[in-house]
Amino acid sequence: MDVQAEKYKLIEWITSLEDISLIELLQSIQQKTALHSFRFSDEEKQKILQLLEKSEADIQNGKVFKHENVMNEFKEQYGIGK
Incomplete structure (x- = not known):
């Protein structure tokens, strides 16, 4: 063919x-x-894995924000919903 x-x-x-x-x-x-x-290159895969590990560590250490708080800050900053 x-x-x-x-x-x-x-x-x-x-x-x-x-x-x-x-x-x-x-x-x-x-x-x-x-x-x-x-497809990701091997270098890209490694970087993604590192970012995931860092994210997991941040979660375990309480370095997170509530979605509601982030949205409220965003709305306040950009004058949305007033």
Whole structure:
């Protein structure tokens, strides 16, 4: 199977579509595929693990804020909800 040729056939077919629900379905497939194809480098994985460990330590040491308090501070700072 010539993958490039098949891709071009799909592109031609997609550009001729008029059914919005089918286009939305294809967009949904694209988004899900993009999420699954994302890969972290080894360096990125290590950094994420370090950040997770630090976050866990902060939680254990009580270095956390209540969501309500953060939202109230944000609203006050930006004059929201007055």
